[in-house]
Amino acid sequence: MVKPTLILGFGNVGTRCVELMLKGVCHADILVVGVSDSSGGVFCSDGLDLAALLSHKKTSGGVSQFKMEGASFVGSSQELYELCKFNKRYSCALSLVIDLSPVDLKTGGVSLPILQDALASGIHCVLANKAPLVLDYTNLTNLARSNNASILFSATVCGGLPVINVGRRDLIGAKFHKISGIFNSTSNYVLVQLEKGFTVAAAIRDAQQIGIAEADPSLDLEGYDTANKLVIITNSVMGFPCTLADVDLSGIQGVTKEDIDAAKDHGETIRLVATATRIDDGAGTGAVTLSVKPTRVSLHSFFGRCSDTSMCVRFDTDIYEEIEMMTYEKGVYPTSAAVLRDCFDVCAGHSS
Amino acid sequence: MVKPTLILGFGNVGTRCVELMLKGVCHADILVVGVSDSSGGVFCSDGLDLAALLSHKKTSGGVSQFKMEGASFVGSSQELYELCKFNKRYSCALSLVIDLSPVDLKTGGVSLPILQDALASGIHCVLANKAPLVLDYTNLTNLARSNNASILFSATVCGGLPVINVGRRDLIGAKFHKISGIFNSTSNYVLVQLEKGFTVAAAIRDAQQIGIAEADPSLDLEGYDTANKLVIITNSVMGFPCTLADVDLSGIQGVTKEDIDAAKDHGETIRLVATATRIDDGAGTGAVTLSVKPTRVSLHSFFGRCSDTSMCVRFDTDIYEEIEMMTYEKGVYPTSAAVLRDCFDVCAGHSS
Numbered sequence: 001m002v003k004p005t006l007i008l009g010f011g012n013v014g015t016r017c018v019e020l021m022l023k024g025v026c027h028a029d030i031l032v033v034g035v036s037d038s039s040g041g042v043f044c045s046d047g048l049d050l051a052a053l054l055s056h057k058k059t060s061g062g063v064s065q066f067k068m069e070g071a072s073f074v075g076s077s078q079e080l081y082e083l084c085k086f087n088k089r090y091s092c093a094l095s096l097v098i099d100l101s102p103v104d105l106k107t108g109g110v111s112l113p114i115l116q117d118a119l120a121s122g123i124h125c126v127l128a129n130k131a132p133l134v135l136d137y138t139n140l141t142n143l144a145r146s147n148n149a150s151i152l153f154s155a156t157v158c159g160g161l162p163v164i165n166v167g168r169r170d171l172i173g174a175k176f177h178k179i180s181g182i183f184n185s186t187s188n189y190v191l192v193q194l195e196k197g198f199t200v201a202a203a204i205r206d207a208q209q210i211g212i213a214e215a216d217p218s219l220d221l222e223g224y225d226t227a228n229k230l231v232i233i234t235n236s237v238m239g240f241p242c243t244l245a246d247v248d249l250s251g252i253q254g255v256t257k258e259d260i261d262a263a264k265d266h267g268e269t270i271r272l273v274a275t276a277t278r279i280d281d282g283a284g285t286g287a288v289t290l291s292v293k294p295t296r297v298s299l300h301s302f303f304g305r306c307s308d309t310s311m312c313v314r315f316d317t318d319i320y321e322e323i324e325m326m327t328y329e330k331g332v333y334p335t336s337a338a339v340l341r342d343c344f345d346v347c348a349g350h351s352s
Numbered sequence: 353m354v355k356p357t358l359i360l361g362f363g364n365v366g367t368r369c370v371e372l373m374l375k376g377v378c379h380a381d382i383l384v385v386g387v388s389d390s391s392g393g394v395f396c397s398d399g400l401d402l403a404a405l406l407s408h409k410k411t412s413g414g415v416s417q418f419k420m421e422g423a424s425f426v427g428s429s430q431e432l433y434e435l436c437k438f439n440k441r442y443s444c445a446l447s448l449v450i451d452l453s454p455v456d457l458k459t460g461g462v463s464l465p466i467l468q469d470a471l472a473s474g475i476h477c478v479l480a481n482k483a484p485l486v487l488d489y490t491n492l493t494n495l496a497r498s499n500n501a502s503i504l505f506s507a508t509v510c511g512g513l514p515v516i517n518v519g520r521r522d523l524i525g526a527k528f529h530k531i532s533g534i535f536n537s538t539s540n541y542v543l544v545q546l547e548k549g550f551t552v553a554a555a556i557r558d559a560q561q562i563g564i565a566e567a568d569p570s571l572d573l574e575g576y577d578t579a580n581k582l583v584i585i586t587n588s589v590m591g592f593p594c595t596l597a598d599v600d601l602s603g604i605q606g607v608t609k610e611d612i613d614a615a616k617d618h619g620e621t622i623r624l625v626a627t628a629t630r631i632d633d634g635a636g637t638g639a640v641t642l643s644v645k646p647t648r649v650s651l652h653s654f655f656g657r658c659s660d661t662s663m664c665v666r667f668d669t670d671i672y673e674e675i676e677m678m679t680y681e682k683g684v685y686p687t688s689a690a691v692l693r694d695c696f697d698v699c700a701g702h703s704s
Contacts, residue, residue, distance in 0.1 A: 025525040025671060154522070160672040162522035169521075170506070170514035172693050173377040300652045319377060319689040320512040322680040329673040337671040341524050349701070 003347060004045075004093060005030045006084045008077050008111050009100030010037040010063060012211065013128050013155070016336035017100070018050050026340035028347035030096065034084045039064035041080030044071040045089035077101075081114045085121070094118070096346060098339060099127045105224065105244070108135045119143035119151060126342040128155040128335060130228040134244060137235040152342035153236075157229045158183055158311040160334025161327035162341075167237030167315065174317040176238050180275040181313035182306045183229040185329075186213040186220035187252050187272045189309050191294075194260050195269055211332065212309055223251035223272060223292045230274040230290055233313075238276060240288045248291040255294050268296045271303045302326070355699060356445060357382045358436045360429050360463050361452030362389040362415060364563065365480050365507070368688035369452070370402050378692035380699035382448065386436045391416035393432030396423040397441035429453075429462045437473070446470070448698060450691060451479045457576065457596070460487045471495035471503060478694040480507040480687060482580045486596060489587040504694035505588075509581045510535055510663040512686025513679035514693075519589030519667065526669040528590050532627040533665035534658045535581040537681075538565040538572035539604050539624045541661050543646075546612050547621055563684065564661055575603035575624060575644045582626040582642055585665075590628060592640045600643040607646050620648045623655045654678070 007014055014035075020026065031047040039062030042048060049068050056066045064073060074080050087093040097118045099111045112132045115125050120143050127133065132140060133153055144151040157163045158181070167179070182188055186207050193203035204221075207213035219225050227247040234242050252272050263269050273295040279287045297303040302324050306312045312326035327334065359366055366387070372378065383399040391414030394400060401420050408418045416425060426432050439445040449470045453463045464484045467477050472495050479485065484492060485505055496503040509515045510533070519531070534540055538559050545555035556573075559565035571577050579599040586594050604624050615621050625647040631639045649655040654676050658664045664678035679686065 020525070020671060160523075161675060162518055165522050166514055166518065169697075170517050170693060171512075172696055173372070173689060300657070302657075305652070305654075305657075319372060320679075320686045321682065323513060324678045324680075326676045327673065328675075331673075334672045337525060341522060344524055345521075 002029050002031045003095035004033045004084065004087065004089075005096040005098060006034040006081060006094060007032060007098045007100065008036050008114065009102065009129065010035050010057060011100070011102070012332045013336050013339065014100040015054060015057060016332050017098070017339050018054050020333070020336055020340055022050055022054070025337065026344055028344045030343055030347070033087065033094075034080045035063055036077040036080045037063050041074045041077055042066050042068075042071050043074065043080055043083045044068060045087050046070055077110045077114065081118075085123075094123050096124045096126065096343065098343065099125065099129045099132065100339065101129045103129060103131045103219070103225075103228070105131055105134065105228070108132050112136060115140060116143060119149045120147055122147045122149045124150045124346045125152075126339060126346060127151070127153040128339050130156045130232060133232050133235070134228045137232070138241050150346045152345055153232065154342050155335050155338035156232055158313060158327060159329050160338045161311060161313065161325055161329075162338070163233065163313045163325065164236055166323075166325065167233065171315060171317055171320050171323070174320050176278060176315060176317055178275065178277045178316040179233055179237065179313065180273060182271050182303060182311055183274055183313075184220050184226045184272060185309040185311055186217055187223070187226070188306060188311065190221065191252060191255065191260070191270055191272065192307050194255070194257055195264075197257075210309070210330070221251050221253055223249050226272055226274050226292045230276060230292060234276045234288055234290060238278065238288060242288065242290060246290050248289070248293070250293045252294050263296045264299075266296075267299050269299050269304055270294050271297050271306060273297070273303060354381050354383045355447035356385045356436065356439065356441075357448040357450060358386040358433060358446060359384060359450045359452065360388050360466065361454065361481065362387050362409060363452065363454070364684045365688050365691065366452040367406060367409060368684050369450070369691050370406050372685070372688055372692055374403055374406070377689065378696055380696045382695055382699070385439065385446075386432045387415055388429040388432045389415050393426045393429055394418045394420075394423050395426065395432055395435045396420060397439050398422055429466065433466045433469075437475075446475050448476045448478065448695065450695065451477065451481045451484065452691065453481045455481060455483045455571070455580070457483055457486065457580075460484050464488060467492060468495060471501050472499055474499045474501045476502040476698045477504075478691060478698060479503070479505040480691050482508045482584060485584050485587070486580045489584070490593050502698045504697055505584065506694050507687050507690035508584055510665060510679060511681050512690045513663060513665065513677055513681075514690070515585065515665045515677065516588055518675075518677065519585065523667060523669055523672050523675070526672050528628075528630060528667060528669055530627065530629045530668040531585055531589065531665065532625060534623050534655060534663055535626050535665075536572050536578045536624060537661040537663055538569055539575070539578070540658060540663065542573065543604060543607065543612070543622055543624065544659050546607070546609055547616075549609075562661070562682070573603050573605055575601050578624055578626045578644045582628060582644060586628045586640055586642060590630065590640060594640065594642060598642050600641070600645070602645045604646050615648045616651075618648075619651050621651050621656055622646050623649050623658060625649070625655060
């Protein structure tokens with residue numbers, strides 16, 4: 001059955017999602033009826049011509065002014081959502097909202113109220129945008145559960161590496177003693193470039209050129225992006241409600257070439273390591289302590305081997321013992337592919 | 353809804369599965385009505401007293417002579433299966449068969465015809481036993497598909513490490529250029545002990561004592577266990593039908609301390625590496641070459657770091673780029689936990 005779908009955000013991840021859809025990567029029955037970016041939103045109840053929209057976006061930089069028979073243009077994501085939701089073309093007006101908007105940790109951005117309304121209306125949501133989960137995890141997942149909607153977000157943590165899915169599905173039934181990892185490729189890239197003798201400024205320029213760092217990389221370097229991912233993992237995999245305020249956070253701004261050289265003298269290097277550690281309180285309920293900080297690790301250890309733009313995670317569990325996973329991804333396609341795997345799971349009826 | 357379940361095989365993996373069930377690890381609505389081992393099978397339509405059965409098995413070494421009100425004893429797994437299948441106690445007589453029987457590569461063992469009949473009858477199957485998949489993959493999965501039954505086997509490859517699930521579910525839509533790994537903990541343990549200066553005989557004794565090696569470890573050392581897993585991965589993840597006959601196979605029988613010392617002089621060591629490499633034929637369909645052989649790898653590489661009883665896999669893909677996973681498991685619990693995660697997925701309605 002065709003699933004009318006709205007995509008919020010049409011930047012690096014969104015355009016590549018559409019490229020992959022056009023290549024037939026996701027066999028789910030998705031019909032994209034709306035796409036928005038900062039220039040506004042386009043809607044067509046018969047489905048947008050995605051190849052033409054992609055080409056228009058590449059030429060003009062936005063979806064505004066996109067011309068297609070039957071398509072209409074609105075000024076905002078919120079208006080677009082309402083157009084989609086009250087569309088009468090299909091028995092189910094809107095099946096799926098894909099949120100690929102930029103992270104806005106202050107308010108959750110324009111997508112947060114849309115996601116809340118969508119889930120409350122039984123519309124499935126797939127997110128690569130971390131902010132709504134970091135700010136409103138418990139509410140969003142409760143809304144999903146009580147309205148029989150799915151909320152999937154495997155693309156929010158470590159791109160294509162299925163950290164969330166393995167933690168929730170494959171390690172089901174496990175007690176997690178600790179989950180730790182390197183979750184931000186920009187800060188990791190900068191540390192590795194420092195190791196190689198480059199300056200922080202040169203490393204950031206480089207990371208921007210290869211497309212992994214934002215124009216303002218402070219969220220990456222100050223550890224907020226890593227902390228966001230840790231908060232999502234702790235909520236969704238370990239089952240402990242928490243927010244950014246619970247994370248003991250230091251970024252890599254203060255790390256110098258001298259620190260790294262001093263570590264190297266001991267066969268070590270420095271990585272920005274995120275850790276969620278379960279503290280047993282004797283009553284069986286437990287608690288968790290969360291930290292993100294530059295950490296000395298052995299050069300040949302799992303974390304030490306996490307080089308350049310790689311990211312990784314380590315699960316310390318009871319019944320599955322210890323499991324490590326690493327991705328060597330260099331670009332944005334794996335994140336976009338992860339969005340599509342969630343779409344596929346939604347269409348296959350999987351809710352977690 | 354309660355799922356009447358039959359467990360074939362009650363050895364290392366089976367007894368630990370039941371232990372974990374008793375601890376409440378798997379919240380699926382499983383009701384174990386039959387359990388068999390080489391001594392015969394016990395049946396109780398109201399559900400077996402698993403704690404009592406486990407204790408009986410530990411004392412007597414088998415399920416025969418197990419006393420419980422309402423339970424009956426039969427001589428074979430086949431008879432037990434028929435008792436379960438034609439049981440009238442529940443609307444669905446038998447929902448699930450869990451095959452944990454010993455690997456029999458000649459005939460598939462007593463469980464193969466049971467699995468075939470079960471799937472043909474719409475009964476779900478979960479396997480830790482590799483033989484039926486290695487010998488009859490295409491037929492079994494076709495039977496499952498055409499009778500709306502699930503066949504899940506995430507415990508057959510690398511214990512608790514979700515190699516099959518990540519390959520099939522999380523990397524969905526990907527083209528696999530290569531899948532490689534170290535899939536057998538006994539042969540890996542032996543190689544690492546050789547590295548440390550022990551003899552092969554001492555290493556095998558050790559591996560038997562910690563419970564990872566069989567009394568006859570030849571299937572492990574000659575590479576058959578690794579090849580079995582490679583065949584299962586190639587069929588199920590890469591989608592290329594193949595059998596053991598397609599694998600270019602050498603085990604570690606011929607590897608000497610001298611070989612390992614020679615490798616070490618170059619910063620390398622030796623691991624039993626399995627590889628499935630996709631060969632593009634230009635027509636887009638492609639083919640795959642399969643090999644299992646002792647391979648020199650850098651000491652600090654991913655494979656070189658796979659030490660003692662660890663196992664690992666590396667996926668080389670297009671859209672997800674490269675992903676590596678390693679498990680440090682030392683015992684049998686992760687395999688048993690993997691069986692339970694498949695049971696959970698069956699009960700949740702997931703078929704792949």
